[in-house]
Structures are given as C-alpha cells and as structure tokens.
Amino acid sequence: MEVEVIQSAEDLEMLSPFKVDNNLWGTKTVPETYGYLGFVPGDGFYLKMVCKEEDPLRKYRDMNAPVYRDSAMEAFFLFESERERYIQPTYLNFEVNANGALLAAYGKERIYRTYFAKEEHQEFACSARIEADRWSAALRIPLSILEHIYGPLCLEAGSTFTCNFYKISEAAEIEHYASWSLIETDVPSFHLPEYFGTAVISGGRRGGGQG
Template identity: 30%
Template sequence: MRELSFVKIPAGVDTADLKAVSEFLSQKCDTHKVDNTPWPEQFPYKPEVSFSGAHDGKAVYLRFDVNEQQILATNTEINQEVYQDSCVEFFIAVDDESYYNFEFNAVGTCLGGFHDAERDYRLHEDLLSGITTLASLGEGPIDKPVGGEWNLTVRIPSGVLEQHSGFAFGGNGARANFYKCGDNHKTPHFVSWNMIEFEKPNFHLPEFFGKVTFE
C-alpha cells in the first residue's frame, strides 16, 4: 500500500489565489506518479500523470499534471459524465464505512458522489459548486485528437464532505486513491496511484485505497 503526506500551506501563500497555490504545489510539494495499470492486457496505455497536494486545514488542494495522446473535455456541467473525457479523479475515505469520489475533466468540470453500505448518490450541484478549479486549458469544451500536456488545480473544502461535517484536514489521516481515465478516448485507459486487484476496471473499491496524512 502506498502512503503519502500533504503539508500545510504556509501563511505566505494566498490560498484564495489558485494560481499561487498551483505554483506552490508544483514547486514546493512532493510529486506522486499515477503509474499503475491494473488491467494491462485489455487497457495497456498509460499516459504520463502525476499529482501533488497540500491543505490549509479547511480544504485540500491538488494539482494534476498530465501528458496524453488525446485531450477530450466535452462535459461542461456539474455532475455530467466527466469520466468519458480526459479525467483525473480523487477518491477519499475519512472513516472505514464510506468514501467520496471527486472526478474532474481537463477543463475542471466536476462530478462528485458519496457511498456507503446504505447510500450511493451524487452530491448536490450547489454543494459541488463550492469546489474551485484552475485549468491550464481554460473552460472548454475540447475535442482534440492530438494530445499534449495539461494541468488542473482544484480546491476541495471540507464542507463538501457533507456526511462528515466535523472533519478537518489538518492533523488527520484518510485513505485515498488517485486515478486517470478516459472512457471515450480512442485509446481508453484506466490508471491508478495505488494498485487495484480486480478482474475488470472499477475505481470504486476502497479496499485498495492508499494512506494519506494531512500534516
């Protein structure tokens, strides 16, 4: 199982400015590769993907850097099927009974959900609108058969974790996984940070999440 730590963003960085946060994540934080191909026989293609992260106690900040063969971002409304596009994903469990999924395409469109033994639903659009993004490719839509590099920085406030209203990132731990996919790409792909051992593509398997510490 992979493990990582997210540092607390120092007071000198303006967290209201995602561009400043993105530069901090890129220049001052550890970079982690999303480099596992759990289903190599059926889906061998592995784009270049990495991420870095930090927190300010009230929110987690992530920057994804991607280099891939095709760039696709046709979904531009909250909770649309962004996993069909060039998509990066962050799944997090703050207890042993449930988890959240946050999925973003290359222009920052978000799909979010909550899952436990009794509930399986998409988070409300009003709640997800509290997530802010900064996409190097702008707002889209994009259908680019020739790929290249792009990056996406996101801010996910703790309030979006609506079933865990008392959770604060600072000083706590969680389990998480990070993914890159593109279901509708000319070369579909499914890659993960922590390895998944399952017979077919499925990211909704919290038993394969890695460990994340928020310093």
C-alpha cells in the first residue's frame, strides 16, 4: 500500500482507495468496504473508511465500548522504533461503529491492552456519517500520540510501517469478517501483526476516487 502525503483530511478522497475484500473464517458475503489513508508531515495520519451497508447495526455509543459486536470497521497499525527494536512490538487498534463510538487501544498482544483516555480520543477526532446506502467513519492519528508510545519516529517519503483494515460484526444475525491483508488462520482473530501488510509513505501523487 502506498500512503500518499497530503495537505489535510480534505484531500483523502483524491487518493486511490484500498479495499477490505478478503472474506475470512467461512464468511460468504460482506458489505463492500474500502478506505483512504493519507499522511500529513508533522501532523499525523488521516483515515476514512466507507461501508456500503444500509441501516448498520449500531447499539453502542460510549468510548471504548465493544463496537465489534455491532457492525464495525477497524484499523490496526504497527510502527518500528529504536525503543522497541529488540522487543515484541506494540501495535494500535482503532474500531468504530456507525454511531462514531470508538474503541482505541495499544499493546503487544490481544490481551492486556491499554485503552486510550478521553483526552486522547478527542485528538483522534473520530466521526461517523450514515447515508441512505452506506456509512463512513473518519479519524486522525496524531504523531504526538504515536511518539508517546514509540518514541521519536522519522516518518517521511520512503518510510514503512505495517497495518491491516477490517470489516466485522460478531452479532449472530449478521456475523462476518473481512480484511485488507489476508489472514491465514483457522481461529478468528484480527490481533495478528504477522499478517499485517506493508505500507510505504510516498510523495504527493494523486489517484482516482471511488463512490
């Protein structure tokens, strides 16, 4: 994946979208899901994900609620740093439903994760929008928060990191799982950094949008 350098979040939909189209663990159908990821130097990453799903399941409204039990879109990120070069790396997870309820945490494995506080959630500026035939979610991932976790990060053109993006619902009536980067396990879990895909920060070239 190429992550373009952009000027602001308003430029996101000028980029080429990534698609969350690997159905997992027996899932037959998943609402079409795609997204845009851009990088503003000195500021952070901006993400928008879109799901063509009418009237998405959306019970939860509170910060760090288990939104994966609704219909949710998720983004996981892992960055390398000198601080963690010789230890098991930390990765971040961001999970959001159509109410804009955000579950956000970091840690080295699926259990014992550290949830972000209210002040940090405000910096993520997470929002969601419901339209007639789709819903979308957008958020900001500030460099200041990343460097609090990882220490100094030199993110510029040519820098790489790993990530994955998901569509999920654990609700029995609509249960489904899909990912951007394929996960090859028998047991359902998105908390598998070994299956994250590589992303590289590139220059400011523009791709086509998707509606």
